[in-house]
Amino acid sequence: MHGRENTGEGRGRSPLGDPKTIIRVEHLRKVYRVGDEKVVALRDICLEVLQGQIVCVVGTSGSGKSTLLNQLAGLEKPTRGSVYIGKTNISKLSENQLALFRQRSLGFVFQSYNLMPTMTAAENVALPLIFKGVSRGRRHKAALKMLAAVGLKKRAYHKPTQMSGGQQQRVGIARAFVTKPKVIFADEPTGNLDTKTTIEIMKMMVRFARKYKETLIIVTHDPEIAEYADRVITLIDGEITDDKVHTPIYSGIEGEDAVPEDGTPQAEENSPPDGNTLEDGKQMPGEDRQGDKGLPIPEQDVPEQEGQSAASEETQSEGERTE
Numbered sequence: 001m002h003g004r005e006n007t008g009e010g011r012g013r014s015p016l017g018d019p020k021t022i023i024r025v026e027h028l029r030k031v032y033r034v035g036d037e038k039v040v041a042l043r044d045i046c047l048e049v050l051q052g053q054i055v056c057v058v059g060t061s062g063s064g065k066s067t068l069l070n071q072l073a074g075l076e077k078p079t080r081g082s083v084y085i086g087k088t089n090i091s092k093l094s095e096n097q098l099a100l101f102r103q104r105s106l107g108f109v110f111q112s113y114n115l116m117p118t119m120t121a122a123e124n125v126a127l128p129l130i131f132k133g134v135s136r137g138r139r140h141k142a143a144l145k146m147l148a149a150v151g152l153k154k155r156a157y158h159k160p161t162q163m164s165g166g167q168q169q170r171v172g173i174a175r176a177f178v179t180k181p182k183v184i185f186a187d188e189p190t191g192n193l194d195t196k197t198t199i200e201i202m203k204m205m206v207r208f209a210r211k212y213k214e215t216l217i218i219v220t221h222d223p224e225i226a227e228y229a230d231r232v233i234t235l236i237d238g239e240i241t242d243d244k245v246h247t248p249i250y251s252g253i254e255g256e257d258a259v260p261e262d263g264t265p266q267a268e269e270n271s272p273p274d275g276n277t278l279e280d281g282k283q284m285p286g287e288d289r290q291g292d293k294g295l296p297i298p299e300q301d302v303p304e305q306e307g308q309s310a311a312s313e314e315t316q317s318e319g320e321r322t323e
Contacts, residue, residue, distance in 0.1 A: 022182060022215050023049035023072060028081035030067055030238075041067040043238045045081070049231075051182075054209055054216045054248065056229035061221065064238040066187060069219045073106060073185045074098045085183060103131035107176035107214075109205070111188035113168040115160040115175075121147055122156040125174045132179055146174040150204060166197035173201070177208045184209065186218045190225060202228045203250050210252035 028045040031038050041064045049055055059065040070076040071083055074090040082091045085105065093101060107128075108114075115124045125143035134142070147156050150170040160168050169189065176184050186205065190198040206228050209216040218225060226232045227249045234242035 020051045021048045022051040022053075022086060023047075023217075024084040025072070026082045026084075028068075028071060028083065029079050030064075030071060030076070031079045041238050042071065042078075045238075045240060047233070047240065047243070049215060049217070051215055052209075052213045053231055054206060054218070054229045055231045055233060056218045056220060056226040056246075057233045057235060058220055058223060058226050059235035062237075063235045065219045065221075065235045067238075068235065069185055069187055069217065072183075072217060073108070074102060100131075103128065104179075105182045107179065107181040107184040109169070109172050109176045109184065109186040109189045111191040113160070113165070113172045113192075115168055115171055117160050120157045120159055121152060121163070121171045121174075124160075124171055125178055128175060128179050142178060143174070146178045147171070149208075150174045165192050166194075166201065169193065169197075169201055170204070173204055173208070177212070177214075180212050181214065183215045183217065186216065188220055189218065190220075190222070198225075203252070206248070206250055206252040 025045055025047045028042055029040070030042040031040050033039075045068065057065045057068060067076070071078055072085075074083070074085075074093065078091055082089050084090070085101075088101065090098060090101060116127070119127070122140060122143040125146050126139040129139040129142060144153070144156055147153055150173055152167060152170050152174070155163060155167060155171075158167075160171075163171070169192075172189075176186075184205070189205065190201050193201060202225065205216060205218075208214070218229065220226065226246070229246055229248055232242070232244055232246045233240055
């Protein structure tokens, strides 16, 4: 869709009935400098995403799909153009403002799970609630309820090294959904999983997104993952070459395909907890740096990590100013 305005042809319909745009991208361009060369990662991207849609962005390695996700999530600044989430132009926010916006409005699911290794499953899930100002007791209660919803009630006090890859990704999903954010971004969420676990993970994310009318943006190279989406966007060499409405293979209806807890059905615990409520005026302190790519590491309530390195510097792109 090089240089072409979004006509709504690929927008589809929102599952909420009355369409409401939650993400709007206007003439987005991203250029990286590699030595003396310029690499164009995104070329004049224009699109809209409706609230409650499940959208899959597919493409091969180097197509620009991960760069697009980083732009939509405010993890990188565009060379040119704008990204709006709701009414907020996140492209114009400072790094500190972006960190706060991500904490309050976005959730992330990663291919490599990105769990804090010295923390238990419950502590990992409770982490985003610190930045919502939720008290320690309520954070713990919400985390346990969310872990039950993903079938890991008995693993609440296990650390990542004591869990399988599929179990770690369930913890990652619980962490992403515990605050009921406006948008969930999933970057190759099943890339490290076997086929059976991939199906379980995809159904789990779809089920939660449907129940709470959250927008789910999935980036993948796997066309089978796209089968779970309402809309499939294909990216090649930084351009949208196809954008079509799709009928997903799984509806996400509550109660369908209940999440097992070590083999025992747990359909009655399919509801993520309400971790959104703020305590009156309380704001927990925390650094603005990104410790977990959108989940900043707080200065308190989180065990110190031994040997944890700072995030690597991002490549300086054309037209970007030093903040």
